[in-house]
Amino acid sequence: MTFFIPYVSILSAQEKITLIDANASCVTASCHSNMGKKKYVHAAGVDARFCVKCHEIVKDGEHTFRKISSNTRTLCIQCHGEGIKAPAELKDPPPRIVFEDKNMQFHPLFIAGECTACHDAHESNFYKHLKVQYPDEFYALYTEKTYALCININCHKGFEKALTAPRTLTDTMFRNGNVNLHYSHVSIPKGRTCRTCHQICYPQHVSKNPKLIRESFPFGKRALTLTFEKTETGGDCSTTCHRTSKYDRYEPVFNLIKTVPPPGNDATDEELKLSRERDLQKQEDKEGTKEDNKQ
């Protein structure tokens, strides 16, 4: 009898169809009247004039809409694409972002066009109308809650160790020997938010760096520079924040900057050697999988 169930549900869905006047507003005292009340509002997402930019009516006069794909790239590009003429009725100009650039690295969800995995198209109580908590200030001590957007069961699962373990040889590649540099930047009272170093959505041409490391970051009204060079075994970072410093996972570098060493002991030479072998193995496994996928 299973075939019967979808048939019933189609029928009941059809019964619910409301007739509408295509010229009437979507936001009135009785329709969608709750929109636009949250803390961070996407002007275009709650403005009755723009609903149909994203919601395509299936049949004139009926309140039924084409399903929106989880890839919303073509919808967002209408206003946020570079060099695209945004609708004249907009009060504020939309920030323009880079959707494509061969020389740049993008977050995988961004490439997939899954904008609404992170942003609510209409409004939310979180910064940049993100769907989940992400800090809006420059400094934020790491807690599981503050970064719920990045660290949750679907994304960067288990990454909290990379942020909270003072020392590690396995949880992150951003380490000097076993000193965890994610911890020392993020898990301190004046913790630097991820955006200090990583760029997620690109307002301008800002980064050609691996790991989405940006070339400058906003600090108040200023843009401070950040020059990052990734090496085989670590990196080299020059910024306005501190003297040029280097890190190396297997041969820890001594840097001339004042920092409090994290609790725990430095790794022994033997442990460092083992961690190098482990990382190499991981790298090979990863490349192996890529090859397999190609075949």
Ligand code: HEC
């Ligand atoms: C920028 C694109 C965009 C605009 C503009 C937009 N929406 Fe949406 N809307 C979406 C997407 C995408 C979804 C699917 C839910 C998701 O992915 O978060 C959605 C879902 C909805 C839903 C289903 C319930 C929900 O919130 O998930 C309603 C109702 C809705 N929109 C009403 C409106 C109304 C009314 C307007 C105009 C005031 C509007 N939308 C403008 C993109 C948009």
Ligand code: HEC
């Ligand atoms: C009809 C034009 C239009 C469309 C389509 C559109 N936007 Fe926007 N967007 C704007 C405008 C105008 C602003 C600037 C005003 C504001 O912040 O709401 C903006 C601002 C934003 C901001 C920055 C908000 C802030 O607080 O600075 C984000 C994030 C954003 N849009 C995401 C999206 C996403 C994701 C989509 C696709 C699902 C999308 N937009 C589709 C017009 C649009």
Ligand code: HEC
């Ligand atoms: C992995 C999560 C994620 C995805 C996927 C994502 N964004 Fe964002 N987006 C962010 C975050 C986080 C910010 C805020 C960056 C910051 O200020 O640190 C942001 C900022 C923005 C802004 C504001 C830029 C500015 O100058 O204020 C726009 C516009 C935007 N995103 C549009 C998009 C569009 C369009 C897509 C899909 C092609 C998309 N985003 C996909 C997380 C995401």
Ligand code: HEC
């Ligand atoms: C002080 C700069 C800085 C801050 C702040 C920062 N990162 Fe990173 N992150 C890096 C660098 C540099 C790398 C590249 C390490 C390598 O491969 O040598 C990296 C790598 C990563 C990786 C790749 C896996 C790994 O650990 O090697 C992820 C995921 C990541 N960061 C997420 C985050 C998140 C989430 C936050 C915010 C909670 C954050 N980062 C804050 C500098 C930073």
